[in-house]
Amino acid sequence: MRLHSVLRTTTKLLMPPIMLFALYVQFHGDYGPGGGFQAGVIFAVAFILFTLIFGPVRARRVAPAWVTTPLCAAGVLLYAGVGLVTMALGGAYLDYDVLAHTPLHGQHLGILLVELGVGLTVWAVMVSIFLAFVGRDTGALADEADTDTDTGADTGAGDGHA
Amino acid sequence: MPAAAPGGRTDAAMEQIIDIVLLAFMVVVAIAMIRLRNLYAVVMLSGIYSLLSASMFVVLDAVDVAFTEAAVGAGIATVLMLGTLALTFREERPPKRRTPLLPLAVVVVTGAALVYGTLDMPHYGDPEAPIHQHVAPRYIADSPLEVGPPNMVTSVLASYxxxxxxxxxxxxxxxxxxxxxxxxxxxxxxxxxxxxxxxxxxxxxx
Amino acid sequence: MLETVLGLYNYWIVIVLMMAGFYTVIVRGNLVKKVVGLNIFQTSVFLLYITMGTVEGGTAPIVDAGADLYTNPLPSVLILTAIVVGIATTALGLALTVRIRESYGTLEEDEIIEIEDRMDGEV
CATH class of the missing domain: 1.20.5 (Single alpha-helices involved in coiled-coils or other helix-helix interfaces)
Known part of the structure; x- marks a missing residue:
């Protein structure tokens, strides 16, 4: 892909609008169609496009494993944490009414945080899954040659590399 | 689109036609996916299948679902399947001569039983259907007052x-x-x- | 008669798609094809739910001053999350497929079973 200058330039042009659109979908989900699930997926699509054009090595520099893997958990923890905060403030688990001075504002804040958690997890999981598939490609290339020649019984038993 | 508009009748008929055509397309694509042995073609068709189902969700007034299906099904699922094919095989092995009569019979009988089951179901779009009588009216009437966001799907999803x-x-x-x-x-x-x-x-x- | 056909058409197509997916899963030996079959099946279930939630003359469930009849939001919520969970589980299935191909060198069910049998015989 090193020589496709049209693809590379278009990707660079497209990435910011895609990410901006994802953020719009994330925070406008209360008013129109959208929300954390869609926003997370669209935000991940920007990274997937980047990986397709620039390769997994550069993509891992943009979204390293130490960022994406913890963020998978961070979203769920944020979601569950909002529930704990509402309990600490005297409400039921995930009852957002107590988060602000009026129930409606509390609900708004709660939904915003919870959707943010969903979006984080979905984004991180989608990017991690995709990069795992792509990274497998380069990582397993050396093994492929072995596996192709001997598909017999020993491949399953002990993986005949030894 | 207010239902009481003068063109309401033709609108409904138009919607019905789009509905019929899109679903027929989906069946055609699904059968093509089953019959093809080139897995690349199958994956491409599955992208089309997702896009058709997303259009179907728009026709059925579920815009949030359509949005998700378009992003997930036509986007990520296709790319992941291609990634898998790159790591495995592009072709499916030709079948060993064995006409799958028994599975076909099982599928036809199951399908016939399900079709028989639908005969008692409320018709498409019936506002009196049981699904619209319980819980949903509460969400539609009270969610703007109790939760706030105009998008009821978001209020139900994140709050209720x-x-x-x-x-x-x-x-x-x-x-x-x-x-x-x-x-x-x-x-x-x-x-x-x-x-x-x-x-x-x-x-x-x- | 025509009214019945039109009223139940969506459900029947859902059943056809569902059976198409089911057939793929039980007949085809290729594991990738099985995953595709599961996806067809899954989408048919989504369509079933959304069809049930539709109201004739209704509009999308977003509060609008001009609208008084809304589609049922509940199926939308259930299916919206199901789609994203579906892609996550599909990815898991594909990952298993990749690992199976690396260990056995094939994705055809009968060949995998054959290799397993041979291994059992050696032990």
Whole structure:
């Protein structure tokens, strides 16, 4: 892909609008169609496009494993944490009414945080899954040659590399 | 679109026609997907299938679902399937001469039983259907007052059914971690000490 | 008669798609094809739910001054999350497929079973 200058330039042009659109979908989900699930997926699509054009090595520099893997958990923890905060403030688990001075504002804040958690997890999981598939490609290339020649019984038993 | 508009009748008829055509397309694409043996073509068709179902969701007034299906089904699922094909095979092996009569019979009988079951179901779009009598009216009438956001899907998703969504998010998290364990862990270990893998490592180092 | 056909058409197509997916899963030996079959099945279930939630003359469930009849938001919520969970589980299935191909060198069910049998015989 090193020589496709049209693809590379278009990707660079497209990435910011895609990410901006994802953020719009994330925070406008209360008013129109959208929300954390869609926003997370669209935000991940920007990274997937980047990986397709620039390769997994550069993509891992943009979204390293130490960022994406913890963020998978961070979203769920944020979601569950909002529930704990509402309990600490005297409400039921995930009852957002107590988060602000009026129930409606509390609900708004709660939904915003919870959707943010969903979006984080979905984004991180989608990017991690995709990069795992792509990274497998380069990582397993050396093994492929072995596996192709001997598909017999020993491949399953002990993986005949030894 | 207010239903009471003068063109309401033709609008409904138009919607019905679009509905029929889109669903017919989906059946055609699904059958093509089953019959083809070139897996690349199958994956491309599955992208089209997702796009058709997303259009179908728009026709059925479920815009949030359509949005998700378009992004997930036509986008990510296709790319992941292509990634899998790159790591495995592009062609399906031709079948060993064995006409699948028994499975076909099972499928036809099951389908016939299900069709028989639908005969008692409320018709498409019937406002008196049981599904519209319970819970949903409460969401539609009270969610703007109790929760706030104009998009009822968001209020139900994040507030009324917050537990549900927490569970779904956890499932996504778990699936993601499982994929990471399956695909990235072993490669890294293998690169460090080639022959070692799992329980074999002790024996191999002897 | 025509009214019945039109009223139940969506459900029947859902059943056809569902059976198409079911057939793929039980007949085809290729594991990738099985995953595709599961996806067809899954989408048919989504369509079933959304079809049930539709109200004739209704509009999308977003509060609008001009609208008084809304589609049922509940199926939308259930299916919206199900789609994203579906892609996560599909990815898991594909990851398993990749690992199976690396260990056995094939994705055809009968060949995998054959290799397993041979291994059992050696032990």
């Amino acid at each position: 059914r917050g537990y549900d969504t927490l569970g779904e998010t956890t499932v996504i998290f778990t699936a993601g971690i499982a994929v990471l364990v399956l695909l990235s862990g072993v490669t890294r270990r293998r690169q460090r000490r080639r022959p070692a893998r799992g329980d074999e490592s002790r024996e191999a180092r002897r």
